[in-house]
Amino acid sequence: MVLSERSKYALNPIDEDNELAERLIKSGKKVIALNRGDISLYFPTPKYIENAAIRAIKENKTYYTRSSGIPELIDAVKGRYKRMFNVKLKEEDIITTQGVSEGLYFLNASLLNPGNHAIIFRPYYTQYVPSIELSEGKAYYLDYDEEREWDIDTDELEDHIKRMKEKRGIKYIMLTNPNNPTGTVLKKNTLERIVDLANEHKLILVSDEIYDEVVYNKAKFTSVAQVAKGVPHVILNGASKNLDATGFRIGFMIVPGEDKTSMELKKKFADFAGVRVSVNAPAQYAVAEAISNTKEHRKAIGKMVGEIEGRVNFAFKLLGENPYLQTVRPNSAYYIFPRIDLKSLNYNNDREFVSEFLREKLVQITRGSGFGARSHIRIVALPAKPVLEEAINRLNEFCEKKAR
Numbered sequence: 001m002v003l004s005e006r007s008k009y010a011l012n013p014i015d016e017d018n019e020l021a022e023r024l025i026k027s028g029k030k031v032i033a034l035n036r037g038d039i040s041l042y043f044p045t046p047k048y049i050e051n052a053a054i055r056a057i058k059e060n061k062t063y064y065t066r067s068s069g070i071p072e073l074i075d076a077v078k079g080r081y082k083r084m085f086n087v088k089l090k091e092e093d094i095i096t097t098q099g100v101s102e103g104l105y106f107l108n109a110s111l112l113n114p115g116n117h118a119i120i121f122r123p124y125y126t127q128y129v130p131s132i133e134l135s136e137g138k139a140y141y142l143d144y145d146e147e148r149e150w151d152i153d154t155d156e157l158e159d160h161i162k163r164m165k166e167k168r169g170i171k172y173i174m175l176t177n178p179n180n181p182t183g184t185v186l187k188k189n190t191l192e193r194i195v196d197l198a199n200e201h202k203l204i205l206v207s208d209e210i211y212d213e214v215v216y217n218k219a220k221f222t223s224v225a226q227v228a229k230g231v232p233h234v235i236l237n238g239a240s241k242n243l244d245a246t247g248f249r250i251g252f253m254i255v256p257g258e259d260k261t262s263m264e265l266k267k268k269f270a271d272f273a274g275v276r277v278s279v280n281a282p283a284q285y286a287v288a289e290a291i292s293n294t295k296e297h298r299k300a301i302g303k304m305v306g307e308i309e310g311r312v313n314f315a316f317k318l319l320g321e322n323p324y325l326q327t328v329r330p331n332s333a334y335y336i337f338p339r340i341d342l343k344s345l346n347y348n349n350d351r352e353f354v355s356e357f358l359r360e361k362l363v364q365i366t367r368g369s370g371f372g373a374r375s376h377i378r379i380v381a382l383p384a385k386p387v388l389e390e391a392i393n394r395l396n397e398f399c400e401k402k403a404r
């Protein structure tokens, strides 16, 4: 066989029905796509950011940059963490990546030997598992507690760590806060308890905080960097969501600690950055401006998050009219992740439900099992309210019909 054994893990469930959607579109049908969380498709990247990218190109800033990122961008990230979280970073604590996507690859390739495990909570962001498996590691699955608004049961976490640590070589605990796909924000006391457990059992904490400014409904976000108290931790963040610049492909890995593990991690992430030479230069200049121009950023993010809050709450309310769905209210990001009563709808699995819904009602969503949580669906609530209304009405009609 020409392909490697592990290449089978290169899969993305969010796009798995794209071929079907394209066939429908080619045959003249109009498909509503609620599968990809691409914010910049619905909210154009703010002008001041676009202008900074254009300026960089005109000034011929089109070369390879320092592999860990241009000093202007590193300074901007330092300023952001001081301003938002009172966390003091040094230059070497920050590595620029081609999105969090590349950061995940650096993380897993740096940490996992064959058979090593990372603790991942279901539902998880789809890229975590391929990234772990392609590094020949293994995911050790636990579940967020849907009954408690997708909180983490820290007693259960402790039990599993104690039971499995020696046997499975657990390297790190992965958190997604705010969460895709559930839209929940972890409580400060949950994070503090996890920090204590990581400390006690010598585990690294990794927190994907890419939506840390897309928080609403009066929810309060705490960064792991604020509570980590000397536990080695890696924060993943970037420009895609908070700065509404998905296509710029800029991310950051932040390792604030001074302990031996943290020092090894920052050095190794920098080595990985060196191997892939450079991140897109004009995009780095644009993102440096996007972060450091706090006046423009505040204006842009305030307006965008206010609009997202309205859209998500609107869609959440409409979904509440469907007796076959049960949804925890999201307070961040822009996803809604209802539990779906497949049995009453006469479906064996969420995959069939999602494909048939697309075929019959021309709305593309994602199956929950793609995030490790069967009997759920993920809806991206980014389009304008009339589009969301149309899509959810179709979903509600579809369920009514299938339940008969």
Ligand SMILES: Cc1ncc(COP(=O)(O)O)c(C=O)c1O
Residues within 6 Å of the ligand: 037, 098, 099, 100, 101, 102, 125, 176, 179, 180, 208, 210, 237, 238, 239, 240, 246, 249, 250, 251
């Ligand atoms: C939780 C989470 N992490 C990472 C990413 C990927 O981010 P990037 O665009 O920086 O690669 C996404 C994108 O949807 C996400 O939802």
